[in-house]
Amino acid sequence: MPRRRLLVLLVAIVLAATGVLVAAVADGTPRAAGASSGVLVRFHLGGGYVGRDVHTSITAGRRVVVVDRDGGTRRHTVKASTLSALRRTLDAAHLERGIGPSNSGCADCFVYRITYRGHSVTFDEANRPPRLVRATAELSRIADGGR
Numbered sequence: 001m002p003r004r005r006l007l008v009l010l011v012a013i014v015l016a017a018t019g020v021l022v023a024a025v026a027d028g029t030p031r032a033a034g035a036s037s038g039v040l041v042r043f044h045l046g047g048g049y050v051g052r053d054v055h056t057s058i059t060a061g062r063r064v065v066v067v068d069r070d071g072g073t074r075r076h077t078v079k080a081s082t083l084s085a086l087r088r089t090l091d092a093a094h095l096e097r098g099i100g101p102s103n104s105g106c107a108d109c110f111v112y113r114i115t116y117r118g119h120s121v122t123f124d125e126a127n128r129p130p131r132l133v134r135a136t137a138e139l140s141r142i143a144d145g146g147r
Helices: 003-019 078-095 128-142
Strands: 022-024 030-031 039-047 052-059 063-067 073-077 110-116 119-124
Touching: 030 110, 039 078, 039 128, 052 128, 078 110, 078 128, 110 128
Parallel strands: none
Antiparallel strands: 022 030, 039 052, 039 110, 052 063, 063 073, 110 119
């Protein structure tokens, strides 16, 4: 087999194998195909008078990806102590208990969605359960660039 054909064949095999082993996830972090994305918590802030739409994901590796309504993406890393405190706050919020009616009918209120450990809750600021106030504040702080 001519060397050029052999080289093209080897490159094709390597590229095909790479495509099988690595997949890109929504936050841009490469990972092995079939592996979990490592996202610990997802947070969405929407609505309000100005119509915010901000999606935040925080990984167990302390990486934060924030995507705003225009598709702009910001990335930063939180301190290990911040992630530990966030986990404690989210555990204390007991998302697994769910919440009651989630829509108060408030036209200009912010609407929040928090997903953590397989449980999601959605609520607006007018009917935010007291047990979620700290979690919402900390997630908002992190989404705004807090470390």
